[in-house]
Amino acid sequence: MNPSPANDVIHEVVLTTRSAAGTLHIAPMGVRYRREAGVDLIVVMPFKPSTTLDNILARRGAVLNVVTDTRVFAGCVTGRRDWPTEPVPANDGLRLAQALRHLALELVDQRDDAQRPVLTLRVIEQADHAPFLGFNRAQAAVVEGAVLVSRLRLLPLERIERELAALQVAIDKTASPNEHEAWGWLLEAVERHRQVQAAASAAPEGR
Ligand SMILES: Cc1cc2nc3c(=O)[nH]c(=O)nc-3n(C[C@H](O)[C@H](O)[C@H](O)COP(=O)(O)O)c2cc1C
Structure with a gap:
């Protein structure tokens, strides 16, 4: 991963999480990439209430998907959350089949807040599946x-x-x-x- 030096830039990605019972949840989120003491980190700030938040806390992990098929973004906010997935054994997660890249994440820090908690997750695996073709x-x-x-x-x-x-x-x-x-x-x-x-x-x- 090549984190930007301006590491407060927000990148729009899709998080795939699972409930304690294993149910998949897919949600677009803005995340920040950080690198501290040689460790690659992802910072996520879900507004409460949030299934993504509940799932990350329940299973201490998530999968970050870099996606350019924007139907996933529009689909998730209009009730179309049924997108094909592949297993991510690194954290017993699921990634989107159309992800260009996925990062398997493990929760390392949480700062609670009445409105918008701050979750910090460590990157435990990164894999590329397709090239980024440029902005559209x-x-x-x-x-x-x-x-x-x-x-x-x-x-x-x-x-x-x-x-x-x-x-x-x-x-x-x-x-x-x-x-x-x-x-x-x-x-x-x-x-x-x-x-x-x-x-x-x-x-x-x-x-
Ligand atoms: C591009 C994009 C970025 C988003 N970023 C965030 C975010 O950073 N935090 C958040 O709580 N919701 C964000 N949302 C809205 C959530 O995807 C949506 O409300 C979702 O249902 C979150 O709640 P959930 O975890 O219960 O699914 C974003 C939506 C889009 C389309």
């Missing part, structure tokens, strides 16, 4: 769109719609069928949310 603007737009959709209940809808409209340019110019599909899921989720909001504001006041 539509992929970046889908990741950004997925962040907005994951905050549908937190941000004003007009702001989300405005930001998605700006990102649409990159989709129109550079999307492959995968990003078109992912973008469609995001737009659908926003439309559903808009309809729910409209229905709620049209409903008569509580009895």
Whole structure:
């Protein structure tokens, strides 16, 4: 691993975790790469409540997936979490089949917080499965769109719609069928949310 010297940069990846009972959970997360005393570390900050957080604490580990198939990012935030996996024997985990790279992680430190605990995990294995082909603007737009959709209940809808409209340019110019599909899921989720909001504001006041 070649950690950036600006090691507070956030990288958008997908974490695969398992519950105590072994159930798989897949979630996009922003992580930081650190290197301390020759040890490669990953810092994760999940907002509570979080299944990823619960699973990491339960099994003291996770798998970090570097993915450019952005359908996983858009899929996870729109209820499509069923992505193919492969076993990671190093920590009894699972990685995404389409990961370009995976890191098997072991929890070494946790700082609890009412809102956003800080988990530090040590890299115990790294494996490359496919090359990174370079940046694609539509992929970046889908990741950004997925962040907005994951905050549908937190941000004003007009702001989300405005930001998605700006990102649409990159989709129109550079999307492959995968990003078109992912973008469609995001737009659908926003439309559903808009309809729910409209229905709620049209409903008569509580009895
Ligand atoms: C690109 C991207 C980055 C994200 N980063 C974080 C993060 O750092 N922390 C977090 O709690 N949620 C993050 N989210 C939102 C989570 O993926 C989503 O809310 C998820 O359901 C987390 O909760 P869970 O662990 O219960 O699945 C991110 C979403 C996207 C699309």
